[in-house]
Amino acid sequence: KATNVYHVLFADAAYEAGCDVYMVDGYQLSHYRKRVNK
Numbered sequence: 089k090a091t092n093v094y095h096v097l098f099a100d101a102a103y104e105a106g107c108d109v110y111m112v113d114g115y116q117l118s119h120y121r122k123r124v125n126k
Contacts, residue, residue, distance in 0.1 A: 095111075103109045 099109045099111065
């Protein structure tokens with residue numbers, strides 16, 4: 089969940105630690121989920 093700029097710090101740290109990082113827009117994801125689950 090994106091909260092101000094803190095998600096960027098977390099994402100950078102996770103990426104540097106070797107984790108796969110995905111930035112997802114919650115609003116778009118919500119609408120996509122509603123369309124797919126019809």
